[in-house]
Amino acid sequence: MGALDYLSNFCTVTTTRTKHKPMQTVEIKVRMDCDGCERRVRNAVTSLKGVKSVEVNRKQSRVVVSGYVDPNKVLKRVKSTGKVRAKFWPYVEQHLVYYPYATGAYDRRAPSGYVRNVVQAFPDPPQDNFLSFFSDDNVHACSIM
Numbered sequence: 001m002g003a004l005d006y007l008s009n010f011c012t013v014t015t016t017r018t019k020h021k022p023m024q025t026v027e028i029k030v031r032m033d034c035d036g037c038e039r040r041v042r043n044a045v046t047s048l049k050g051v052k053s054v055e056v057n058r059k060q061s062r063v064v065v066s067g068y069v070d071p072n073k074v075l076k077r078v079k080s081t082g083k084v085r086a087k088f089w090p091y092v093e094q095h096l097v098y099y100p101y102a103t104g105a106y107d108r109r110a111p112s113g114y115v116r117n118v119v120q121a122f123p124d125p126p127q128d129n130f131l132s133f134f135s136d137d138n139v140h141a142c143s144i145m
Contacts, residue, residue, distance in 0.1 A: 027089030029062045060111040097121040104132045
């Protein structure tokens, strides 16, 4: 039986499945001054494996990449084109924020209709649960008074 086991190891097919990356949309802020810069960034990103679509908006200094990609690899590829100051898109749309003029949220360099994505721009979750003011064990005890 030892020889059959040895030969069967050569006949079995073992496949190692790699885990597929989830479909993602990666937004990157990168300054592009001319058509050549825009073309270099677009070509560098479209050559990545798993990229489905690339949108480049030079006016907003924004690149949007959709596909089965790793965000860090996309950023690294953009930086390899000579755009070393490229970073992930730090802004959110103004209508999604409760306090767009909070400290740190308003940025004059942000594109029109966008503010910086900071914690101060979103409301704090309510700290006190109104049901905890009254106790079922002692109905005469009230934490409000």
